[in-house]
């Protein structure tokens with residue numbers, strides 16, 4: 001089936017492709033995939049310049065520049081293309097459906113955030129820029145390909161890895177984005193996502209896969225008296241399915257422009273869980289930055305929680321914050337020892353790495 005993205009998001013006419021379903025074409029050595037190129041030709045006018053984007057683990061991404069502007073095509077693949085990852089538990093088609101559903105949900109949360117701010121601006125000046133989600137232009141589901149607008153800006157990752165500047169510059173570069181992301185998350189996690197049962201079925205196996213990698217495999221890093229309580233915390237997370245979460249809210253999936261406006265991308269790890277998981281995901285990078293520079297991470301965690309709570313106050317804020325800190329401790333440790341550690345903590349020296357480990361283990365010791 002070929003169809004345009006939902007009418008609220010679509011910016012082009014319905015996509016109609018002239019071929020029938022077939023196995024995914026392999027990419028050539030330069031990363032070009034002939035079916036993706038055909039989709040690009042159908043969607044946008046020529047002349048086109050097409051560039052593969054490096055680094056996708058479970059997908060291929062192409063950047064397409066044409067007289068219609070810059071767009072991205074993403075194709076989900078059946079197996080990880082690189083890295084030490086075990087086989088994926090969901091088909092490319094399932095991840096494509098998840099990506100589109102969560103992408104749409106994320107856009108709705110942006111609209112709500114923007115509407116709320118526009119109302120408030122009549123009484124006081126804006127305090128945080130609303131988030132942006134690039135429009136989904138088309139979905140080609142036989143080939144598990146989605147097309148979207150380009151988001152402006154550079155990855156937040158670059159700001160998080162930079163050396164600290166003066167206080168005001170850091171506040172603008174790092175805290176303004178955090179503030180708008182936390183408020184947007186508060187809205188996202190409170191939205192209903194339908195059809196729930198098919199989306200649960202499409203996303204649950206990947207959630208379990210990810211939690212195995214990010215949490216269960218870390219148990220060996222913890223002192224054995226903590227294992228039982230840690231396992232109980234993890235099992236709780238696997239059964240919690242109330243809230244739709246982004247699932248991969250790292251700083252490479254957040255692009256920030258010169259006005260500190262943030263765009264979010266990369267939705268295929270969306271799942272039903274609890275909101276504190278997402279906030280901890282991003283905060284783990286802020287905490288690692290603080291620890292790298294020998295600062296206490298807790299003040300920025302507290303500020304992020306305040307922003308989140310200003311958009312959506314959880315029913316039991318104390319229990320929510322306890323779980324936020326537990327997720328945070330696991331996720332900091334994961335970034336220190338997991339298979340992608342070079343990306344997240346490869347720039348830390350040995351004493352900074354030790355601080356991350358000790359801080360995380362100390363948190364687990366206190367809260368489990």
Ligand SMILES: Nc1ncnc2c1ncn2[C@@H]1O[C@H](COP(=O)(O)OP(=O)(O)OP(=O)(O)O)[C@@H](O)[C@H]1O
Nearest residue numbers: 053055056057061072134148149150151252265266
């Ligand atoms: N809509 C977009 N606007 C701007 N840049 C984009 C867009 N989509 C993808 N990119 C660029 O392509 C890169 C890879 O895309 P994406 O994050 O969706 O794929 P990924 O394979 O999941 O990547 P990773 O595993 O690194 O998270 C992004 O980090 C970003 O630089």
Ligand SMILES: [Mg+2]
Nearest residue numbers: 252253265266
């Ligand atoms: Mg990504």
